[in-house]
Amino acid sequence: MKKYLIGIDLDGTLLTSKETINKESESYLKALQRDGHKLVLATGRPLRACQNYYQQLDLTTPLICDNGSSIYQMNDPHFKTLVKTIAHQDLKSIFRFCKEFLVMGFYNVGDYFYSYQTENFSFPFFHITPSTKVIKGDLDNPNYLEPVLIMLAIDSHYKKEFENYLAAFKTLNARFWGEKDNIALFEVYQNNFNKGNALLTIAHHLNHPQNKIITFGDGANDFELLAVANHGVCMINGREELKKTTKNITNHNNDNNGVINYLKTFFAT
Secondary structure (H helix, E strand, C coil): CCCCEEEECHHHHHCCCCCCCCHHHHHHHHHHHHCCCEEEEECCCCHHHCHHHHHHCCCCCCEEEHHHCEEECCCCCCCCCEECCCCHHHHHHHHHHHHHHEEEEEEEECCEEEEECCCCCCCHHHCCCCCCEEEECCCCCCCCCCCCEEEEEEEHHHHHHHHHHHHCCCCEEEEEEEEECCEEEEEEEECCCCHHHHHHHHHHHCCCCHHHEEEEECCCCCHHHHHCCCEEEECCCCCHHHHCCCCCECCCCHHHCHHHHHHHHHHHC
16 A cells, blocks of 8 residues: 555544544544554644644654644654744734724734733634633733734724735735624734645655645645645535535545545545
């Protein structure tokens, strides 16, 4: 059997709606690794919110966090951790530009959660743990650590104005997550730092050919992850926009072992 590098998103893909890995999925993925395949987790979560899954699967590869802005060495001593941050000056400029129509904003650095007006929100991707240090206040504070990505929810009436403003930054990009109740959610990150390019960095490190990469994803942050693979797979529960980019769709959702059921068929043919 040809050995593959398998890149897998977490939320909505490998994880169930209860944020767990099914035992059947865990067992099968461990078996694939014993057979010589390489498994890489690629998530938008900060390190503190995904290293437990890494450990559960007994992985030995680097770990992709923060939608590709961070790649951690973990159990691979030959890989040097890569973290790409946004300059304080850019953070300050963006925050001050949108502050009057900013509903809430936040970012994570290590165990720090920098929060602006998040008190009335309960987004699951805050990823607050008992050890998380929550720091509240304006995000342009010069004493704050530089972010790898910034989440900003704005009044949707200012969506176009905000997009035009962000487009002027040559080193930054913005991912639009959608809008609801007149609130538009954006993710700001460094250009070219995404899950796809992060996975290619790991593939190069492992001397693994790109035509032997298979990836799985479901969301707005998985377009590049699927694009770099020879075989990119969208979850059946994934975004319709993502499904349009590939002919490969799982037959089962993330609550029903969608990833491993697809892999079983893939490796059987």
